[in-house]
Amino acid sequence: MNYDLILRSRRTLLPGGEQPADVGVRDGVIAAVAGHQALTGHDVIDLGECALLPGLVDTHVHVNEPGRTEWEGFDTATRAAAAGGVTTIVDMPLNSIPPTVDPHALWVKRAAAAEQCYVDVGFWGGAVPGNLKSLPALHEQGVFGFKAFLIDSGVPEFPPLDPAGLADALAAVDALFVVHAEDPALVGEAHGTRFADFVASRPARAEASAVAAAIEAARHTGARVHILHLAAADALPLLAAARREGVRVTAETCPHYLVLDAADVPDGATQYKCCPPIRDRSHQDALWEALADGLIDCVVSDHSPCPPELKRGDFGSAWGGIASVQLGLPLVWTAARRRGHSLADVVRWMAANTAGLVGLGRKGRIAEGADADLVAFDADAEFTVDAATLLHRHHVSPYHGRKLRGVVRDTWLRGRLAGAEPIGRLLERGRP
Incomplete structure (x- = not known):
């Protein structure tokens, strides 16, 4: 059999675990997965001990184009994704203008994204007051679900x-709903430069209360609900009980909640502001335990950049968001390794499970018939984050100066090197 490309690694992350293997690519698809040095061809790349991973699927990215392209855009966001080993993103329905809350807005979003994406891109729709009648049409047009x-x-x-x-x-549409769960009745005003005051204004019980409300809505309707960017340990028993009951609820968390500790955030350092806030080590430890147990399914970036001037001021006025689509893999791997987790665990949380969340059966795994979205990841190499070298639009990062383990050497999208030209496709739910 002829192959366009053969990738060989002693550390290939297959669905069954890590093992030496060859991966043969033909016409953008994985045509064969065989034993180490079993495949022959003209174009063979031997990665040696450099790990071969499936491309990551990041289902929580704010691209912000059109309307707020000065914050981010499809060109810069997808370049950064490719550099970070992410081969598929699903774009949130805000903060673009118009937000993706009706079929026309989806058309506008797709037109803005066309021919400038360096990785594959899908889209979430939005559920807001007054757009119930638009939800079925949006779903039919291929959004992967709805954010509320x-x-x-x-x-x-x-x-x-x-x-x-x-x-x-x-109840309006049989679709996946992803929910930002904080209870406004339990959230206070944030003012000043003390990070502890900001965290206190958005307490863990506000997350737990809103998660309970989302679970109750899922229980009442039988619908499928996914809790976004979980930061609070208080919500975990609610999720566990709901799952035992058969409620269709899943959850995700983010690198900033798994890596950063509220006790280490300097006062005035608004580059650390996100919502829900970074919490203390006890919450972080509980999130890692929930990942290990499978109670939390996914790790995603919640990449949410803005211009530097919007990060100025105090914790009340600064924009809440952390840009990390390029750094998610080494951030999570660095912390996971220290806690005794394997690279296979990281691939499950950031590729297989995220692809499964949105029904992308050809993504997130190295298997025959899957898209040849692949990553050469030097899991033992170390580097120090220099925010000025990151490829998203604005070089604001709480990770500047942090030493991380794991370097993305190359990323392939359907067998082609990603990052040099905009070869990404716009994806639709239910279509290959």
Whole structure:
């Protein structure tokens, strides 16, 4: 059999675990997975001890184009993704203008993304007050599901739902709903430069209360609900009980909650601001335990950049978001390794499970018939983050100066090197 490309590694991350293997690519698809040095061809890349991973699938990325392209854009966001070993992103329906809350807005978003994406891109729709009738049409047009906020989103054109409104949206269309779960009744005003005051203004019980409301809506409607960017250990027993009951609820967390500790955040360092906030080590330890147990399914970036001037001021006025789509893999691997987790665990959380969340059966795994989205990852190499070299639009990062383990050497999208030209495709739910 002829192959366009053969990738060989002694550390190939297959669905069954890590092992030496050859991966043969033909016409953008993995045509063969065989024993080490079993395949022959003209174009063979021997990675040696450098690990071969499936391309990561990041289902929580804010690209912000059109409308706020000065914050980020498809060109810069997808270049950064490719550099970080991410071969598929799913773009959130905000903070672009218009937000993706009706079929016309989806058309505008796709037109903006066309021919400038360096990785594959799918889209979430939005569920907001007043757009119930648009949800079925948006779903039919190929969005992977719908995002809803239970608290102010930070932008006026994407208002939140209350719990009754969320239940109505769940009943309006048979789709996956992803929910930002914080209870506004338990969230206070944040002012000043003390990080501890900001964390106290968005307490863990606000997450737990909103997660309970989302679970109740899922229980009542039978719908499928996914809890976004979980930071609070208080919500974990609620998720566990709901799953035992058969409620269709899953959850994700993010690198910043797994790596950063509130006790280490300097006062005034608004580059660390995100919502929910970074919490203390006890919450972080519980999140890692939930990942190990399978209670938390996915790790995603929640890449949410903005211009540097919007990060200035205090913790009340600064924009809440951390840009990390390029750094997620080494961030999580560095911390996971220290806690005794394997590279296979990281691949499951950041590739296989995220692909499964949105039904991308040809993504997130190295197997015959899957897209040849692959990553050469030097898991033992170390580097120090220099924010000025990151490829997202603005070089603001809480990770500047942090030493990490794991370097992405190359990324392939359907068998072609990613990052040199915009070869990404726009994806639709239910279509290969």
